Amino acid sequence: MNWQAKWIKPIRPMGDVASVFERDFDINKIIKDAKLIITALGIYEAKLNGKRISDYVLAPGWTAYKKRLQYQEYDITEDIQERNKLSVTVGKGWYRSPMSGDEKILRELQERPCGLIAQIELTYEDGEKKIIGTDDTWTVSESEIRFSEIYDGEVCDARFKPEHQESVEVFDGPSETLIPQEGEKVIEQERLTTASIITTPNGERVIDFGQEITGYVEITVDAKSGEEIKLSHGEVLDEIGNFYNANYRSAKAELCYTCTEGVQTYHPRLTFYGFRYVRIDKFPRGVENAKPENFVAIAVYSDIKRTGYVDSSHPLLNKFFDNVIWGQKDNFLDIPTDCPQRDERLGWTGDVQAFIRAAAYNYDVEKFFEKWLNCLKAEQLEDGYVGHMIPDTWQLDWGSCAWGDVATICPWEVYRAYGNERILKNQFESMKKWLGYIANHTKEKDLWIGWNHFGDWLGLDAKEGERTGGSDKDLLASAYYAYSTEIVVKTGKIIGEDVSEYEELYERIVKAFQKKFTTYKTQTECVIAAHFRVAKDCQAVADQLAQMIKDVGMKLQTGFVGTPYLMHVLSDYGHTDIAYSLLLREEYPSWLYQVTKGATTTWEHWDGIKEDGSFWDTNMNSFNHYAYGAVIDWVYGVACGIKAADPGYSKVRIAPHPDHRLDWMKATLNTRNGIVHSEWKKQDGGWRYEITTPVETQIVIGGKQYNVNKGTYYFFEKNT
Ligand code: BGC
Numbered sequence: 001m002n003w004q005a006k007w008i009k010p011i012r013p014m015g016d017v018a019s020v021f022e023r024d025f026d027i028n029k030i031i032k033d034a035k036l037i038i039t040a041l042g043i044y045e046a047k048l049n050g051k052r053i054s055d056y057v058l059a060p061g062w063t064a065y066k067k068r069l070q071y072q073e074y075d076i077t078e079d080i081q082e083r084n085k086l087s088v089t090v091g092k093g094w095y096r097s098p099m100s101g102d103e104k105i106l107r108e109l110q111e112r113p114c115g116l117i118a119q120i121e122l123t124y125e126d127g128e129k130k131i132i133g134t135d136d137t138w139t140v141s142e143s144e145i146r147f148s149e150i151y152d153g154e155v156c157d158a159r160f161k162p163e164h165q166e167s168v169e170v171f172d173g174p175s176e177t178l179i180p181q182e183g184e185k186v187i188e189q190e191r192l193t194t195a196s197i198i199t200t201p202n203g204e205r206v207i208d209f210g211q212e213i214t215g216y217v218e219i220t221v222d223a224k225s226g227e228e229i230k231l232s233h234g235e236v237l238d239e240i241g242n243f244y245n246a247n248y249r250s251a252k253a254e255l256c257y258t259c260t261e262g263v264q265t266y267h268p269r270l271t272f273y274g275f276r277y278v279r280i281d282k283f284p285r286g287v288e289n290a291k292p293e294n295f296v297a298i299a300v301y302s303d304i305k306r307t308g309y310v311d312s313s314h315p316l317l318n319k320f321f322d323n324v325i326w327g328q329k330d331n332f333l334d335i336p337t338d339c340p341q342r343d344e345r346l347g348w349t350g351d352v353q354a355f356i357r358a359a360a361y362n363y364d365v366e367k368f369f370e371k372w373l374n375c376l377k378a379e380q381l382e383d384g385y386v387g388h389m390i391p392d393t394w395q396l397d398w399g400s401c402a403w404g405d406v407a408t409i410c411p412w413e414v415y416r417a418y419g420n421e422r423i424l425k426n427q428f429e430s431m432k433k434w435l436g437y438i439a440n441h442t443k444e445k446d447l448w449i450g451w452n453h454f455g456d457w458l459g460l461d462a463k464e465g466e467r468t469g470g471s472d473k474d475l476l477a478s479a480y481y482a483y484s485t486e487i488v489v490k491t492g493k494i495i496g497e498d499v500s501e502y503e504e505l506y507e508r509i510v511k512a513f514q515k516k517f518t519t520y521k522t523q524t525e526c527v528i529a530a531h532f533r534v535a536k537d538c539q540a541v542a543d544q545l546a547q548m549i550k551d552v553g554m555k556l557q558t559g560f561v562g563t564p565y566l567m568h569v570l571s572d573y574g575h576t577d578i579a580y581s582l583l584l585r586e587e588y589p590s591w592l593y594q595v596t597k598g599a600t601t602t603w604e605h606w607d608g609i610k611e612d613g614s615f616w617d618t619n620m621n622s623f624n625h626y627a628y629g630a631v632i633d634w635v636y637g638v639a640c641g642i643k644a645a646d647p648g649y650s651k652v653r654i655a656p657h658p659d660h661r662l663d664w665m666k667a668t669l670n671t672r673n674g675i676v677h678s679e680w681k682k683q684d685g686g687w688r689y690e691i692t693t694p695v696e697t698q699i700v701i702g703g704k705q706y707n708v709n710k711g712t713y714y715f716f717e718k719n720t
Contacts, residue, residue: 001037001071003133003175004133005117005119005131005133005135006117006133006134006136007041007116007117007134007170007171007172007173007174008021008115008135008136008138008140008168008169008171009114009115009116009168009169009171010114010140010166010168010169011168012166013113013114014114016146016147016148016149017143017145017146018042018090018091018092018114018142018143018145018270019090019114019141020087020088020089020090020142020143020162021088021090021116021134021138021139021140022086022088022138022141023120023134023137023138023139024083024084024086025086025120025132026083027080027082027083027122029124029125030124030125030126031077031122031123031124031125032123032124032125033121033122034075034120034121034122034123035073035074035075035076035077035120036053036073036074036076036086036119037074037118037121038059038071038072038074038116038117039060039069039070039072039118040060040088040090040095040114040117041065041069041090041096041113041114041115041116041173041174042092042093042096042114042115042270043060043090043093043094043148043271044060044088044089044090044091045057045059045088045089046087046088046118047087047088047089048076048079048080048084048086049079049081049085050085051079053074053076053079054072054074054185055185055187055188056074056185056186057186057269057300058093058186058270058300058333058334059072059186060181061181061185061334062093062094062334062335062347062391063371064375064390065094065177065391067177067375067378067379068177068378069174069177069178069179070180070182070183071117071178071180071181072185073180073181076120080122086118086120088116088118089143089269089270090115090116091145091149091269091270092149092150092270093271094391095112096109096110096112096114097109097149097150098110098149098151099345100393100394100395101394105393105395113171113173115171115173116134117133117178118133118134119132119133119134120132134168136167136169136170139165139166139167139168140166141165142160142162143160143162144157144158144160146160148268148270148271149271150272151250151252151253151343152251152252152254153253153254153255153256153268153271153273154255154268154269154270154271155255155257156256156258156266157257158257158260158266159226159258159259182367182370183302183334183367183368183370183371184371185303186300186301186302186333186334187301187303188215188300189215189299189300189329190299191218191296191298192209192210192211192213192296192297192298193292193293193296194207194208194293194295194297195209195210196210196292197280197291197292200237200241200242200243201240201241201242202242204280204287205280205287206237206243206277206278206280207278207279207280207290207292208276208277209276209278209297210276210600211276211600212274212275212276212326212330212600212624213275213276213329214272214273214299214301214329214330214333214341214624215272215298215300215301216255216267216268216272216273216300217231217267217268217273217278217295217297217298218265218297218298219231219265219266219267219294219295220264220296221259221263221264221283221284221294222262222263222264223260223261223262223264223284224261226259227259227284228256228257228258228259228282228284229256229257229258229259229282229283229284230255230256230280230281230282231254231255231278231281232245232253232254232279233248233253233254233255233273233275233277233278233279234275234276234277234278234279235247235274235275235622235624236598236609236623237277238615239612239613239614239615243279246618247341247615247617247618247619247620247621247622248341248342249343250343251342253273253274253275253341255273256282259284267298272300272333272340273340273341274330274339274341274342274345274624275297275341276600278297299330300333301329301330302333302334302368304363304368305363305364306325306362306363306670307361307669307670308361308362308363308636308667308668310632310635310636310640310666310667311665311667312662312665312666313662313665313681314584316586316592316595316596317583317662320591320592320594320595320602321632321635322600323601323602323629324358324362324629324631324632325362326600326601327601327624328359328362328363328626328629330601330624331625331626332359332363332365335347335372335375335391336352336355336359336369336372338351338389338604339604339622339624339625341624346393346394347372347389347390347391348388348389348403349376349386349387349388349403350406350560350561351625351626351627352406353405353409353410354402354560354561354564354630355564355626355627355629355630356369356409356410356413356414357413357416357417357564357633358629358632358633358636359626360413360416360418361417361633361636361669365414365417366420366423369410369411369414369423370423370426372390373410373411373427373430374426375390375391376390376406376407376410376427376430377426377429377430379391379392380430380433382433383433383436383437384399384433384434384435384436384437384438385397385399385404385437386399386403386404386407386430386434386437388400388403398441398451398452399434399438401448401451401453401473401477401480402453402476402561403454404434404437405480405484407427407430407431407484408431408487409483409484409487411423411424411426411431411491412487415491415494415647416644416647416648417647417648417649418647418672419646419649419650420648421494421495424491424494424495425495428492428497431484431487431488432502435481435488435502438484444516445512446505446509446511446512447474447477447478447481447509447512447513447516448474448477448478448480448481449516450474451477452473453473453476454468454560455468455469455471455473455559455561456469456471456476456522456524456558456559456560456561456562457469457559457560457561458605459557459558459559459560459561460555460556460589461523461557468559469522469559469561469562470521470522471521471522471524471525471528471561471562472517472522472525474516475520475528475529476525476528478509478512478513478516478517478534479529479534480528480532482506482509482510482534483534485502485505485506486532488502489502489506509534513534514534514535514536517529517535518536520541522548522557522562523545523548523549523557523566524558524561524566526548527545527558527562527565527566527569528561528562528565529541530542530545530569530572531565531572542569542570542572542575543573543575545566545569545575546570546573546578549578549582550578554578554581554582555590556582556589556590556606557589563627563631564631564633566579566631567579567582567631567638568634568637568638570582571634571638571657576657576659579638580639580662583631583635583639584661588606588607588610588611589606590606591628591631593606593607594606594608597609601623601624601626602624602625602626603622603625603628604621604622604623604627605617605620605621606628608622608623635665635667636667636669638655638657639656639665639667640667640680641653641655641657641678641700642654642667642678643655645697645698648673649671649672649673649695650672650673650695651695651696651697651698652671652676652693652696652698653699653700654691654697654698654700655701656680656691656701658687663682664680664681665681666678666679666680667679673695674694674710675694676692676693676694677690677691677692677693678690678691678692679691683716684716685719686719687715687719688714689701690712690713691713691714691715692711692712692713693710694710695709695710696708696709696710697709699713699715701715702717
């Protein structure tokens with residue numbers, strides 16, 4: 001990209017107020033083509049002649065800004081007139097919002113300038129070209145957005161008109177780090193019209209949109225100039241039905257809007273919220289005057305395309321599936337986040353490594369992850385350290401197993417789903433560096449011993465008052481070390497690299513592991529040792545897991561580390577019936593328990609809302625964390641049985657596992673090679689299967705294997 005523009009900023013720092021940069025330009029010949037190439041330090045919204053350019057919101061998106069800043073290119077030919085005004089509003093966004101607890105980083109954030117770089121490229125019919133780039137001829141003014149920030153929300157005074165235009169200052173902004181748009185653009189998606197406005201027991205007026213989303217509320221109101229609207233966002237009501245958002249912690253998540261005269265429509269433009277409920281704190285002529293038709297909730301997330309669908313004869317289960325899909329949409333706003341509402345909304349790596357396989361069934365996430373993994377690679381330290389979150393907002397200096405292993409797991413899963421070897425090539429060095437980090441931070445060679453980890457985060461076997469489950473961190477870390485090494489070996493072979501050194505390492509890790517860890521005391525320890533095949537006798541460990549589950553009354557106790565693989569270990573080793581018992585369980589702890597408690601997304605904690613209606617905690621209790629939704633990959637891959645036999649589903653294996661507690665179940669997957677469908681239902685004292693595949697497929701039913709080609713196939717299996 002040939003930039004003929006300079007970074008500009010207001011001469012006078014505007015603090016919390018979003019700045020509007022402007023440039024007028026005239027056209028005196030016929031235009032053939034006009035483009036705007038643009039990015040900002042902050043979030044920008046560009047308008048040409050008062051009309052918003054593109055449906056891309058929250059641009060330029062979130063990347064590891066110190067290393068990579070995306071710019072966007074828009075075709076503006078259609079909107080060019082004789083006399084034109086380009087105005088670009090720039091707010092703090094992820095770039096300048098205080099999204100870290102570290103004082104030093106916060107100070108640095110405050111000193112960051114809000115900046116803009118843009119160029120309009122005009123090509124006339126006669127072939128002449130003209131470039132208008134940002135420079136000191138542009139002007140800037142304060143905008144009606146008086147405050148805008150990721151956690152706290154937005155304050156807009158629609159009456160505000162700047163008294164005059166101010167000069168801008170050219171400054172030395174990032175140049176080497178500018179990259180063209182890599183990820184999916186972020187756009188406005190579903191529009192939820194208000195379900196209802198309720199009056200809560202304490203007399204507050206609260207809108208219930210019926211679904212937790214990530215996005216914002218659009219208000220349409222007929223008001224007098226100066227009248228105010230104030231909205232507060234929340235996920236759930238408390239046990240007596242009052243508005244609640246103490247679990248957002250320091251994030252204020254408010255919208256304050258001062259009206260101008262007449263009918264007007266407004267929604268926040270430079271921030272977003274995670275919410276289902278909205279408390280109306282102020283409204284023209286009193287909160288009782290607010291009507292459902294004044295509000296629409298707009299979901300905002302990356303433009304990912306849905307590829308997977310699962311459905312069954314079980315309404316609660318179907319609601320859970322729906323919640324998993326919403327959990328993904330709500331947390332796929334440009335980067336994969338832990339949650340969209342409290343003062344985090346960060347690219348926590350442990351969460352995404354748990355959910356990635358499910359994510360790639362539900363949606364086409366190839367491009368989404370390619371961009372994010374490039375950020376991971378860019379931010380990885382020389383010693384191999386992978387941040388706990390990408391972008392690495394907190395910049396801590398200790399890598400954790402499972403969280404850091406995202407460096408191997410994530411590219412591998414993307415490769416499995418889409419057959420994209422480029423992603424493996426791109427990430428191979430980063431994968432190896434992560435293994436190097438482990439090797440240099442262990443007390444015992446060929447294992448990962450004596451280091452700090454998140455462990456089986458939120459596992460139910462945690463000691464009173466602790467958040468880390470009872471599993472041995474050394475055991476988990478060493479098993480992940482083996483798994484990451486195995487991925488490096490497989491990756492190297494695919495892309496033609498010599499990995500003999502890693503093959504030997506893998507052998508040594510497994511040997512050392514079996515020597516060191518001979519007993520397993522938690523469900524998660526069993527899950528991880530069997531799933532990563534590092535235990536000496538995986539069948540025995542899986543049997544022990546099944547027994548442990550039965551011993552505690554058919555209950556799971558796993559946290560972020562054990563849960564994604566729990567069901568796979570059970571069904572891989574002959575305990576599918578127990579897996580179904582866990583899946584269909586409605587009492588706490590279970591996936592369906594939260595559905596019985598009214599969940600519309602997946603919860604961070606198995607007991608976010610306890611049986612008595614009280615909350616697990618105020619401090620760490622999100623109702624929109626996707627990690628436990630990972631179980632949906634078992635539904636696609638085992639219950640309905642659809643797996644990629646070759647990467648990208650160029651060959652498929654379909655081995656469904658029906659269960660008598662359900663009448664039917666089905667999954668459809670739109671792969672790069674066509675649509676795969678698998679369905680089973682109870683019929684005539686047995687199971688009837690319908691399977692459609694677009695490619696060479698191995699079907700396994702009732703222990704028999706059928707090798708078929710493209711087509712639809714029906715089977716009947718008599719119950720024995
Ligand atoms: C986040 C998690 C994350 C964890 C790390 C939390 O605050 O919300 O989902 O993985 O910290 O332990």
